[in-house]
Amino acid sequence: MTxxxxxxxxxxxxxxxxxxxxxxxxxxxxxIAGGELTLLMGPSGSGKTTLLSxxxxxxxxxxxxVRIHGLSTAGRKPEELxxxxxxxxxxxxxxxxxxxxxxxxxxxxxxxxxxxxxxEQSTKKATEVLAIVxxxxxxGSYPRELSGGEQQRVAIARAIVGDPSVILAxxxxxALDAENGRxxxxxxxxxxxxxxxGVLVVTHDPRIxxxxxxxxxxxxxxxxxxxxxxxxxxxxxxx
Amino acid sequence: MSLAPKxxxxxxxxDRLRLIATVVGIGxxxxxxxxxxGLYVSFEKMVTVMxxxxxxxxxxxxxGSKSFEDPSLLDEQERFRALSISGVLEAVPLxxxxxxxxxxxxxxxxxxxxxxxxxxxGLKPWNLVEGNFESLAIPGAVAIDQSYFDRLETSRIxxxxxxxxxxVEVLETTRGIRSFTTMPYVFVSPDLARSLxxxxxxxxxxxxxxxxPGVNAADIRDQxxxxxxxxxxLTPDEFGxxxxxxxxxxxxxxxxxxxxxxxxxxxGTVIVAQTLYSSTKDHLHEFATLRAIGSPGGYIIKVIxxxxxxxxxxxxCLAAGIGWTVVWATAExxxxxxxxxxITLILLLLTILMSVLSAILxxxxxxxxxxxxxxxx
Numbered sequence: 001m002t003x004x005x006x007x008x009x010x011x012x013x014x015x016x017x018x019x020x021x022x023x024x025x026x027x028x029x030x031x032i033a034g035g036e037l038t039l040l041m042g043p044s045g046s047g048k049t050t051l052l053s054x055x056x057x058x059x060x061x062x063x064x065x066v067r068i069h070g071l072s073t074a075g076r077k078p079e080e081l082x083x084x085x086x087x088x089x090x091x092x093x094x095x096x097x098x099x100x101x102x103x104x105x106x107x108x109x110x111x112x113x114x115x116x117x118x119x120e121q122s123t124k125k126a127t128e129v130l131a132i133v134x135x136x137x138x139x140g141s142y143p144r145e146l147s148g149g150e151q152q153r154v155a156i157a158r159a160i161v162g163d164p165s166v167i168l169a170x171x172x173x174x175a176l177d178a179e180n181g182r183x184x185x186x187x188x189x190x191x192x193x194x195x196x197x198g199v200l201v202v203t204h205d206p207r208i209x210x211x212x213x214x215x216x217x218x219x220x221x222x223x224x225x226x227x228x229x230x231x232x233x234x235x236x237x238x239x
Numbered sequence: 240m241s242l243a244p245k246x247x248x249x250x251x252x253x254d255r256l257r258l259i260a261t262v263v264g265i266g267x268x269x270x271x272x273x274x275x276x277g278l279y280v281s282f283e284k285m286v287t288v289m290x291x292x293x294x295x296x297x298x299x300x301x302x303g304s305k306s307f308e309d310p311s312l313l314d315e316q317e318r319f320r321a322l323s324i325s326g327v328l329e330a331v332p333l334x335x336x337x338x339x340x341x342x343x344x345x346x347x348x349x350x351x352x353x354x355x356x357x358x359x360x361g362l363k364p365w366n367l368v369e370g371n372f373e374s375l376a377i378p379g380a381v382a383i384d385q386s387y388f389d390r391l392e393t394s395r396i397x398x399x400x401x402x403x404x405x406x407v408e409v410l411e412t413t414r415g416i417r418s419f420t421t422m423p424y425v426f427v428s429p430d431l432a433r434s435l436x437x438x439x440x441x442x443x444x445x446x447x448x449x450x451x452p453g454v455n456a457a458d459i460r461d462q463x464x465x466x467x468x469x470x471x472x473l474t475p476d477e478f479g480x481x482x483x484x485x486x487x488x489x490x491x492x493x494x495x496x497x498x499x500x501x502x503x504x505x506x507g508t509v510i511v512a513q514t515l516y517s518s519t520k521d522h523l524h525e526f527a528t529l530r531a532i533g534s535p536g537g538y539i540i541k542v543i544x545x546x547x548x549x550x551x552x553x554x555x556c557l558a559a560g561i562g563w564t565v566v567w568a569t570a571e572x573x574x575x576x577x578x579x580x581x582i583t584l585i586l587l588l589l590t591i592l593m594s595v596l597s598a599i600l601x602x603x604x605x606x607x608x609x610x611x612x613x614x615x616x
Contacts, residue, residue, distance in 0.1 A: 049614050058531060058610045079536060086533020093613050097528040101249030106242055113242040114534040158532070170614050 004067075005088075005165040005198040006032040006055060011064035013050055013221075024050045025221040028064070032166055036213035037192035037199045047221040048202045049170065055200065056089055056168050057081040069165045086115055090159030092169035092188075096151045098143040098158075105130065105139040108157045115162065122161075129157040133187050149180025156187050160197075167191060169201040173208055185211040243538060247545035250522055258550070261514040265554025266561065268507025269590050273562035275499040276586070277576035279487075282496065284577065285419035286486045287479040289353065293362040296456050297448035297463065298478045299330065299470045305489070306482035308351060308420060310335045310444040317470050318446050324462050326454035331361045332443035334429055336436030337422070341401040342392035350391075350402065351422045354432025354444075361447060364426045369396045370411030375428050382411030386573050387423035402427075403435050417573050419486065448472075504593055511554075511597035515547055519601035523608060531610035539605055543598050551594035555587050562586070 013025040025047045032038055032055075042048050053059035054066060057073050058081075066073045069088045073081060085091075090111075098107045105126050112122035130136055133153040143151050152172055159167050169188060173181035185201075189211045192199040201208070209215065209229065217225040251258050284291075289307045290298070299321060301311040318330045334354035341347045355363045355375065363372055364382045374380050381402070388394050398409050402425070411426070418424050433440065450459055456474060463472040473481065487493030519526065526539055562578055569575045 053611045053614060056531070058614075082530065082533045082535060084533075085531070086535075089533070091532055091613075093528075093531075095613075097524065097531075097613055099246065099525055099528075101253050102242070102246065106245065110242050110246075110529070111532055114529065114532070114538050119240050 003034060004031045005034045005069060006200070007067040008051070008055060009065045009067070011051070011054055011061045011066070013054060013059070014062045015050065023221055025054070025061070028221070028223055030216060030223065032198040032200050034165065034198045035193065035195035037189050037201065037211060038214045038216060039209065039212040040200060040202045040216050040218060041204055042218035043204065046218045048218055051218065052168055052170055052200070052202050056091060057084050086162065088165050090162065090164040090167040092152070092155050092159050092167065092172045094171035094174050096143070096155045098151055098154055100143050103139065104135060104141050104143070104146070104154050107143065107154055108161050111158045111162050125161050126157070129161045133157045147180065148176050149183050152176060152180070152184045153187055156184065156191070160191055165197055167197065167199040169199065171203055172201060173203065173205050178207060181205065181207060243541045244545050247542045248549060250518060250542070251546050251549055254518070254521070257514060257518065261511060261550050262553045262557060264510030264514070265507055265550055265590065265594065266557030268503045268510065269554060269558030269586060270561045271503035272500045272589065273558055273578065273586055274565055274576055275496050275503060276582055277562070277566065277578050278574065279493060279496040279500070280579070280582060281575050281577040282419050282492065283483055283487060285417060286482050288416065289362060290475055290479045290482065292365055293447055293475070295447040295475055296450040297460055298473045298475065299446035299448060299463070299467065300473060300478065302469050302471050304471065305485040307335070309485070312438065312442040312444065313446065313470055315441040315443065317467050318443070320466050321446060321448060321463055324459060324466065326451050326459050327448060328451050329449040330446040331449070332429065333362055333445040333447055334432040334436060334438050335444045336432070336438065338403050338435050340391055340425065343400065344392055346392060348390055349422045350425045351418060351420070352402070352432050352435050353424055353426050354429040355426050364411060364413045364416065366414045366416060368412045368414050374410040375426060377410060379407045379431070380410040380428065381407045382413060382426035383409055383423060384413045384416040386415070386417050386571060390423060405435065419574070504589065508593045508597050511547065511550060511594050512600050514550070515543065515598050515601040516604060518546065519543060519605055523605070524612065526605045527608045527610050527612045530608055531613045536606055540602050543601050543605065544595060547594040547598040548591060551590045555590040558586065558590070559583060
């Protein structure tokens with residue numbers, strides 16, 4: 001484990017308006033360190049996705065601050081936040097969100113294309129990461145020709161191809177069967193071994209706990225526990 | 240190569256039915272613009288066709304004359320005054336006027352008589368198909384254009400008809416000398432023209448002025464304007480502009496054609512805007528994904544603009560193809576549609592402009608995307 005790559009400090013978030021307004025997050029503090037895979041678990045409506053959206057610079061907190069790679073997100077304009085995302089964050093979504101009209105390699109390349117990288121360079125890097133996720137032989141396929149697990153691995157390849165400091169994954173195994181879920185988590189766990197990169201996985205899937213270096217539980221917008229499973233380097237509990 | 244064009248292309252071609260509808264929409268709105276513009280240009284050219292083909296350095300026209308087809312009479316004194324100015328070589332009288340053509344079947348048609356003597360320094364028929372220029376000197380000889388054969392019930396030289404109850408014989412035929420009015424031009428000799436239009440020998444409709452080589456036409460024009468009291472002196476350009484102003488602007492005909500073009504452009508813009516908007520809505524999650532993974536707004540705008548441009552180019556090709564077919568089909572008619580390379584380029588630019596403007600709605604929609612939506616689906 002190395003330094004903090006992503007940090008939420010006293011995050012509060014109100015959602016809704018008028019009588020429907022409610023506090024989705026309350027004084028949340030969370031630091032994601034490089035070299036570890038953190039699971040953020042909690043029941044539906046606990047604030048997991050809201051927190052993930054704030055950590056991913058897609059939602060502005062009502063209070064508190066977010067730091068990505070030491071850079072504060074406060075006061076940044078949408079274009080600046082987009083730049084923070086493309087430079088420092090890789091996303092893996094529950095529904096994969098691949099581009100159905102692009103091939104596997106182009107789906108990965110697009111993360112570099114939006115950065116203005118050359119075609120040669122992006123193709124080379126995309127080929128490398130597709131090999132890492134075990135899809136070297138699927139570069140020319142279209143998403144519809146892949147299984148759910150394979151599509152999610154393409155999404156992971158897209159998330160890591162830009163070499164981000166943090167990967168945020170939203171329920172990456174929710175749409176997968178046990179075998180594919182394990183395969184996807186294995187890839188994410190492997191990626192999390194890089195000390196320069198932290199992985200945060202939002203889930204309520206108990207089957208993937210075994211891959212976690214750390215488990216953070218959230219309920220009613222508050223973090224209620226922060227622990228390390230027995231067997232990991234150090235065990236700490238924070239209630 | 241950047242993936243933006245590929246993404247745009249694939250987005251468009253993914254729904255081929257919608258693409259066909261878009262392209263047909265663009266194509267036909269541009270066909271309409273092409274035809275309206277082609278007619279407008281044709282109309283403009285035809286308005287000045289006689290002025291353009293006369294070998295005049297200057298025109299002496301009756302004061303206030305609005306166009307070539309608005310004849311009244313000038314006194315020969317004006318011609319002599321003109322000739323008295325140093326630098327004026329010749330002032331050739333031209334007699335024009337309205338008359339009635341009666342075909343052998345008895346059918347009548349209004350015509351516009353042009354009295355030409357076949358001289359190089361006057362106004363003689365051009366694009367001769369049959370006969371020769373000198374034949375107009377034969378008493379009763381006329382020259383008509385092939386495009387009016389049906390109207391005048393004539394199909395070859397040697398056929399007879401009557402103009403204002405006087406027997407005439409077709410001894411020359413031409414190609415492409417068409418009037419924008421409903422009246423065919425009929426070339427006759429100056430004497431016959433005088434006789435048919437009741438123009439006295441000491442009068443003329445216009446004087447075509449020829450200047451000595453090297454003199455300044457504007458200077459002579461100014462001198463003539465000072466000398467001639469009941470006439471306007473105009474360069475061919477000035478006479479052409481005056482004619483266009485009268486027929487194109489003054490009568491509303493040009494405005495109607497231009498308005499048709501504008502309406503076609505608006506219809507085309509709405510069609511493309513609607514299609515791009517619905518295509519963008521269909522791909523909203525993809526654009527949201529792009530935004531979520533950090534795409535700059537400019538990249539997404541580029542994808543949409545490229546979609547618009549691809550639609551524009553395909554639509555333009557369709558329109559150009561149909562447009563050129565219309566040009567070919569109307570080439571020999573009384574009102575041909577004209578399409579020049581310049582018009583083609585203007586149409587391409589208009590199509591592109593139309594399509595890019597159409598993309599604004601889609602761009603506005605996509606720029607308001609909340610990337611958070613990628614977590615909710």
